[in-house]
Amino acid sequence: MASTSPRRLPRGRHALAPEEVARIQRERLCRAMAEVMSEKGYAATAVEDVLKHAGVSRQTFYRVFSSKQDCFLASFEMACSVSLDRMLVPAEGEDPLERCELALDHYLRTVAAELPFARLFLIEAFAAGPEAIRRRAGREAAMASALAGVLGVTDDGGRFTCRTVVSAICAMAAPPVARKDLDALHAVGPAMIAHVRRLWAAGAFGEGTGPRR
Incomplete structure (x- = not known):
């Protein structure tokens, strides 16, 4: 699979298509979930921890995932x-x-x-x-x-x-x-x-x- 390392999303006329933006944000959040949990464990990991690690807003998170567990399951499939x-x-x-x-x-x-x-x-x-x-x-x-x-x-x-x-x-x-x-x-x-x-x-x-x- 392609690298899922965090990357800045381009702005302006060369901005990515909405579908590509959503894909990158999803992968970014999944990796953030895995990396935060590797330090804190599932129970102690909060959505806020994932947001800070991924560098995305709460609004973006809930546009992609319905809950912490939803994000975990997507991260599981990526794993x-x-x-x-x-x-x-x-x-x-x-x-x-x-x-x-x-x-x-x-x-x-x-x-x-x-x-x-x-x-x-x-x-x-x-x-x-x-x-x-x-x-x-x-x-x-x-x-x-x-x-x-x-x-x-x-x-x-x-x-x-x-x-x-x-x-x-x-x-x-x-x-x-x-x-x-x-x-x-x-x-x-x-x-x-x-x-x-x-x-x-x-x-x-x-x-x-x-x-x-």
Whole structure:
């Protein structure tokens, strides 16, 4: 997706079209929401905090969003676009475990580069109400399905193993993201890959995995 860094909106005859202005303001507010919450958490973040961080007026905020939660949910979807949709980029190679390793490494690097959005998905969604939790669960399920595709998993047991792996990655990444500890975050990757290899060797991903006979 395009960069969402705050930018000044041009004035005068070269001013942007209203639709483009609305898009920029929306992205600016979403990023501000994520960045403020990365410091204060969802419960302690007020609309006023977001306005100050984004440098926009209250009138502009309520022209774009109906409430703090509405802005959060839009920020959540942006977080998914920034981080989760890039988790499992197409990886070349015939070895499914090598593809998995590349995918997880790419995901954790993206998370490290976008810590505010990562925190929003991994941590703050649980404080933002049932709809945010529902969306998070849906995204986690999509990640598990994508991981199954990378590994070539087709049976129900293997898909369940993929779900447990994704849940473990999210759970292990959350504390380093909360602490902004990049070293600990990057350490999650090798540990998880080693675990995936053990599960693969044990046949936990279903048909086609486990020891060669």
